[in-house]
Amino acid sequence: xxxxxxxxxxxxxxxxxxxxxxxxxxxxxxxxxxxxxxxxxxxxxxxxxxxxxxxxxxxxxxxxxxxxxxxxxxxxxxxxxxxxxxxxxxxxxxxxxxxxxxxxxxxxxxxxxxxxxxxxxxxxxxxxxxxxxxxxxxxxxxxxxxxxxxxxxxxxxxxxxxxxxxxxxxxxxxxxxxxxxxxxxxxxxxxxxxxxxxxxxxxxxxxxxxxxxxxxxxxxxxxxxxxxxxxxxxxxxxxxxxxxxxxxxxxxxxxxxxxxxxxxxxxxxxxxxxxxxxxxxxxxxxxxxxxxxxxxxxxxxxxxxxxxxxxxxxxxxxxxxxxxxxxxxxxxxxxxxxxxxxxxxxxxxxxxxxxxxxxxxxxxxxxxxx
Numbered sequence: 001x002x003x004x005x006x007x008x009x010x011x012x013x014x015x016x017x018x019x020x021x022x023x024x025x026x027x028x029x030x031x032x033x034x035x036x037x038x039x040x041x042x043x044x045x046x047x048x049x050x051x052x053x054x055x056x057x058x059x060x061x062x063x064x065x066x067x068x069x070x071x072x073x074x075x076x077x078x079x080x081x082x083x084x085x086x087x088x089x090x091x092x093x094x095x096x097x098x099x100x101x102x103x104x105x106x107x108x109x110x111x112x113x114x115x116x117x118x119x120x121x122x123x124x125x126x127x128x129x130x131x132x133x134x135x136x137x138x139x140x141x142x143x144x145x146x147x148x149x150x151x152x153x154x155x156x157x158x159x160x161x162x163x164x165x166x167x168x169x170x171x172x173x174x175x176x177x178x179x180x181x182x183x184x185x186x187x188x189x190x191x192x193x194x195x196x197x198x199x200x201x202x203x204x205x206x207x208x209x210x211x212x213x214x215x216x217x218x219x220x221x222x223x224x225x226x227x228x229x230x231x232x233x234x235x236x237x238x239x240x241x242x243x244x245x246x247x248x249x250x251x252x253x254x255x256x257x258x259x260x261x262x263x264x265x266x267x268x269x270x271x272x273x274x275x276x277x278x279x280x281x282x283x284x285x286x287x288x289x290x291x292x293x294x295x296x297x298x299x300x301x302x303x304x305x306x307x308x309x310x311x312x313x314x315x316x317x318x319x320x321x322x323x324x325x326x327x328x329x330x331x332x333x334x335x336x337x338x339x340x341x342x343x344x345x346x347x348x349x350x351x352x353x354x355x356x357x358x359x360x361x362x363x364x365x366x367x368x369x370x
Contacts, residue, residue, distance in 0.1 A: 004306035055206035058232030062182025066094035112139035128154035133162035136284035166282035
């Protein structure tokens, strides 16, 4: 289906970069450079410099970034990892994968982990904290780092949705022991399929993850463990290196659309996301998420107007396989899941499309109240 306002327009993004991307495709294919070659190294160096970290390791997906991180930190059966249920299922899955137990903390009104509740659930079994930076907005990561240091815990930042987001002028993914990012087509920096990477300042963890992503083992260094096949493809890295040159431009455009939404939708009976910036936060708007008690009715209306919108995180609170979330106090989580709705926001979205979404939102609430 061709939408009047699609949720994202990767075809148009390709058209804008077609000459550069086609040239890179031909170069890589002609050279036969496919697995862990120069383009991957260049991508890793680009992103390490961008984030201000010592190491970036390209992997197969954002999900694998989480899995490899729990693996590298040797999260094991009996361990507990504090995180949130209000995230893509891969967050909790990466903990369960290691046969550890996710300990879910409720979220705040910014949809991120409520950092004030973390210390209350720490036990002798707690091994790590896995906060999520959702929708392109950082959580209160400094406070989480302080709690982790106090109790000797690891911090794995799930930054899959937050490349470029900042907390007090510092990029997310540079605070914890490890940062996990996705390069999925729906993300601000995306490849032509799945991709991801891990950031860290720890030399040992970086070397260990590089080993883990490439089947494990290692004769020099005494690792000698089985690993995974989770390498970022060189062709994907070449595509990413082209798009990376436009990353700041993409983020700027998203923020401009978010500011327009915030300005023009403020009179409606909905809860808007936070403004793009304040003294603590620099948001990148991977998603523009509003809240309304008319969630289902509104999304049907928007789609009928040819506006592609989504309810991204609406899995029933107790739907995680083998996990009883009733044991956790997640009242805000449960309430928010029934209210959130994501509007289209992407760099190629023009002013006419933005206005159409805004006008349609006003039309819905005008008709709904009449």
